[in-house]
Amino acid sequence: MSYNEKLQDLFRDYEKAGHLQPFTMREVAAWAYDHGLCQPQRSTIINRLAEEFSRAMRAEFHTDPQGRRVRTKHIAIVERNGKQYAFWADIRTASRDHMERSFQQRRQAVVDDCKQLKSDVDSYNENQNAGEPIQLVLDFTDDVAEYEALKAVA
Helix, strand or coil: CCHHHHHHHHHHHHHHCCCCCCCCHHHHHHHHHHCCCCCCCHHHHHHHHHHHHHHHHHCCEEECCCCCEEECEEEEEEEECCEEEEEEEECCCCCHHHHHHHHHHHHHHHHHHHHHHHHHHHHHHHHCCCCCCCCCCCCCHHHHHHHHHHHHHC
8 A cells, every 4th residue: 555545545544433524634633643654754745844844945936137036936836867866956056957857847837737627627517517618728828918017007
């Protein structure tokens, strides 16, 4: 059984214990931990800390010389010897190769999110929605233009 399958089974136990929806994953994790069902190993703790560092790095911004609010740290996933590594760099000192890879990967993540959002909306409209279909617009041209226009006025 994979680790994900173990967690899925633990969640089903959480539901059987009478916990109702909606719920937070923090509540599920606390329940599993408090009942001795899931004790973190060293690698889990290190992975958690790495996630917390990553979240902190994604939240770091600075103002560039033109007055734009810019994310400071950027991640690029690189494959070496069949393993993936996530390398972080500061936009102010990173190589062009690192930044190009980072921007391409972030763009692909946006595309992937949009594809999944479309599947979710289509499924909801076709299987659960008894009313008017929820409309989904994936063309962000007007959104970006509006942002640029507001920025120019400010």
